[in-house]
Amino acid sequence: MSVEYSEALDPLLASDLEELLRLEYLSGFGQEETLYAPGEVVDRFYLVCQGRLALLNDAGATVARLGPGEAYGAAALAAESPARARVVAETDCSVVALTREQAAWLRETQPGLAARLLWRLIVAVTAKTAPAEATPLPATPSRPPGGQMAQLARLVHETQEALADLG
DSSP states (O other), X not given: XXXXXXXXXXXXXXXXXXXXXXXXXXXXXXXXXXXXXXXXXXXXXXXXXXXXXEEEOTTSOEEEEEOTTOEEOGGGGTOOXXXXXXXXXXXXXXEEEEEHHHHHHHHHHOHHHHHHHHHHHHHHHHHHXXXXXXXXXXXXXXXXXXXXXXXXXXXXXXXXXXXXXXO
């Protein structure tokens, strides 16, 4: 299996994709192959590198499409949860697929790659959820965040520092 680099995957590097393939974190799915059925536990996140994933409702209608640089299952990094839609490969596709444990291992062993991957994931998630004219977050929160927001804030801060170190 091979994957072509796309600008939609920035800040990931072509060498990052090669390393993810070597680590067997890069997977391929054939057209119409199901990744998740409604109710199945989503235990990993998927970053689309090539092709498209489709999210289908109970009637089989497409409610969302994910292409290169977009992600599904990001919440699995915090806690596993049931899929709310059927997730299928709309076309032949390649994806980075990581469990929470694999992401933690990658962060410990290859922090630069992990930081670039996490940054791509953050960009993918915020692009789907941020309003068109979002107000930028302050550099320092006015009050300490709690729970999962604290974890996310810490991860974002660590990612920013790692990316700054990389130049």
